[in-house]
Amino acid sequence: MAKYIGKRIALMLMLLIALTxxxxxxxxxxxxxxxxxxxxxSATEEDIARIRSVLGLDKPFLVQYGLYLSRLLHFDLGTSYSTHQPIAKEIAIRLPNTLNLAVASILLSIVVGIPAGIVAALRKDRLTDNVLTTASLAGISIPNFWLGTMLIYLFSVKLRWLPSGGMSAPFWTSQGVRQIVLPAVALSTATIASFTRIGRSSMLEVLQSDYIRTAKSKGLSGWIVIMVHALRNVLIPLVTQFGTSFGSLLGGAIITEQVFVVNGIGTYLINAINTRNYPVVQSTVLIIAAMFILINLGVDILYSVIDPRIRYD
Amino acid sequence: MEKILEVKDLVTTFRIAKREYPVLRGISFDIHRRETVCMVGESGCGKSVTALSIMDLLPVNAHVASGSIVLDGQELTTLSHRARNALRGEKAGMIFQEPMTALNPLLTIGYQLTEGLRYHKRLDSKTARELAVQYLKKVGVANPVERLKQFPFQLSGGLRQRIMIALVMSLQPSLIIADEPTTALDVTIQKQVLALLNALKKDMDAGILFITHDLGVVAEIADRVVVLYSGMKVEEGPVEAIIGAPRHPYTQGLLHAVPNVDAEDFVIQAIPGTLPHVTEEIRGCRFHPRCPYATERCRQETPVEIEFVPGHRVACWNVKESAR
Structure with a gap:
């Protein structure tokens, strides 16, 4: 198992270098x-030349890349064109908001999506299954920015239950929770729906398998058959989906942050694109991609925990 | 000998396109303690459905429509699924055809061997493990203590089937159903597993229902044989009678279809035609379209089973006439 994780980490490091x-x-x-x-x-030619040599921009490409790497190791992502602030600092302020949203959404997806899929499979072709399957189809089809707008209209404007946006309070306070509910629901709906669908089909497949029949032939209770024998097998395709879903959640967060006026790296990225603030765009992309790679490392490790066939490879 | 299992007029139907079709059309047979009954017939004749009906493990679109199954003196067909679940494993255990897929790939052998013991016999995990090791030794698994820590993918098919056998035996059921337990194994392993089952029979108190389509296996392991054709029992008798002097044309056909490699003219005599589909209604004897001896009566009336010598029953109009 250590060998397997070591291999995955080595692979991840190579990917990260390629990414930079x-x-x-x-x-x-x-x-x-x-x-x-x-x-x-208003700078003169002389000023520009001086800055160029200070920044090392007059050096050859590979030397510049080396310098870039060494700056990255010191968490120096460069300076924003518009604010002249270090980008690392600006991202550090915004990243927690985005992570907050992404983690809340993925938790919501797991807690709602997987059980819904399992229940749908166990109630196949009955009313519960039909309702859940239809709902998940709708969930996948609805664009999150539209859903977000509708949620704001209903719960903030009409019912006045929840704030329409912002993420000013920390997530452990009640105001923080109130602020995260709507954006997290808007962002996670598609992921919940895809977890439901994959969970359902995976469960149906597992229930047909020989080892479930063996477990039943032992006369174990239905609960044990499902929770011990079926669930772990059901999780394998869901873990795969988890990696991809996290990527699309990060992508979705960029738009959702706009809708709910959340000061996250999504908003930061969109503003940087609009103002052609290249260092910010690239640093943000670097961070998002690095997060995606890290999540996939987590997914690979999770696989080996669930499935001994991978562990002993 | 004490009767362990009494199946009477068992009818199991499958719902296909909103209609019910009988897959078992009234099957009766008994199994006694310490007896091995082989059930033979072509694929699709209802052997496995019989087993699954007894185990209450039928697929969702199938159910026992009528008839009775008495296991250890208890009528099963009137019990709820929950009550029958409680009897599974402990009263009746089942060994499946595919050892490669019958064990859960994500759980250790030790877990899978001991969970039944912990669940049914309320053993603590240490005692259960000790018992599991004992049973692994009984089925001839080397290094049983190591095996407990391993996962199914680390073991060969033969070893997995031995583990399945140990698993079923360890709960000491009155009835063991073995559904083609050797079919998926290669020939040498098949021999070993059969020899093992034969050896185990002696110190078990259970009755065995052994399902196979391999008549070589039947000759090796059976005490009595039940021959099924298209959901009907066509012949039943002691193994010597069925192998040596079969009376039903279908049984005779099955025996002729066994290749005799010693013979000069090595030809397999297949039974012409194919097994009718479950949805197909046939007037009279269901075998008559393929039967070389079919008469007008066979085309009109379903044959009635007769016991023409004690213990040897056959359902064929022609046999009745010749025997009496």
Whole structure:
């Protein structure tokens, strides 16, 4: 098992290095002279040349990449064109909000989606199953920005139960919880729906399997057959889905943050794109991609915990 | 000998496209303590459905429509699914055809072997493990203590089937149903597993219902044989009689279909035609379209079973006439 995890971590590190290279190269070939951008419109040729040498922009590409890597190791992501603040600091302020939203959404997806899928499978072709299957189809089809707007209209404007946006309070306070409910529901609906569908089909498949029949032939209670013999097998395809879902949650968060006016890295990224703030765009992409890679490492480890066939490979 | 299982006029139907079709059309047979009854017939004749009806493990679209199943003096067909679940494992255990898939891939052998003991016999896990090791030794598994920590994918098919046998035996059921337990194994392993089952029969108190389509296996393991055709019992008798002097044309056909590699002219004599589909209604004897001896009566009336020598029963109009 240690060998397997070691291999996964080595693979992850290689991916991360490849990622930094792609991000750096795209920054390098992006239009516009960074020195000029930093210096501002009133700077003289001399100022720009000085800044260029200070930033190391006059050095060869690979040397610059090396410098970029060493700055990354010191958590230096460069400076924002618009605010002239360190990007790392700006991201550090915003990332917790995004993570807050993503984690709340993934928890909601697990807690609601998986049980719903299992219940649908156990009640196959009955009313409960039909309701859940139809609801999950709707859930996958509804765009999250539309759902978010509708939720705000209903629960904030009409019923006045929950705030329409913001994420000012920490998540452990009641105000923080109230603030996260609507964006988390809007963001997780599609993931809940896909967990339900995959959970249902996975459960149906597992229930047909020989080892479930064996478990039943032992006369174990139905609860043990489901919880001990079926559930772990059901989780395998769901874990796969978890990795992909987390990626789409991060993507979805970018839009959901806009709808709910959350000061997260999604909003940060959108603003940076609108103002052609390249270092910010690239650093944010780097962070999001790195998170995605980390999650997938987690997924790989989770696999080996669930499935001994992977563990002993 | 004490009767362990008494199946009477068992009718099991499957719902296909909103209609009920009988897959078992009134099957009766008994199994006594310490007796091995082989049930033979082509694929689709209802062997496995009989087993699953007894175990109450039928697929959701199937159910026992009528008839009775008495196990250890207790009528099963009137019991709820919950009550029957409680009897499974402890009263009747089942060994399945596919050892490669019959064990849960994510749980250790030790867990799967001991959970029944812990659940039914209320043993603590230490005692259950000791008992599991004992049974693994009984079925000839080397290094039983190590095996408990392993997962099914680390073991061969033959070993997994031995573990299935140990699992079923450890709960000491009155009835063991073995549904083609050797079919998925290669021939040498098949021999070993059969030899093991034969050896175990002696120190078990159970009756065994052994389902197979392999007549070689029947000759090796059976005390009595029940021959099924298209959901009907066509012949039943002691193994010597069924193998040596079968009376029903279908049983005779089955025996002719066994290849004799020693013979000069090595030809397999297949029974012409195929098994009728369950949805197909046939007037008279269900075998008559394939029977070389079919008469007008066979086409009109369903044959009535007769016991023409004690213990040897057959359902065929022609046999009745020749025997009396």
């Amino acid at each position: 290279f792609i991000v750096f190269a795209s920054l390098y070939i992006a239009p516009g002279d960074p020195a000029q951008m930093v210096a501002g419109p």
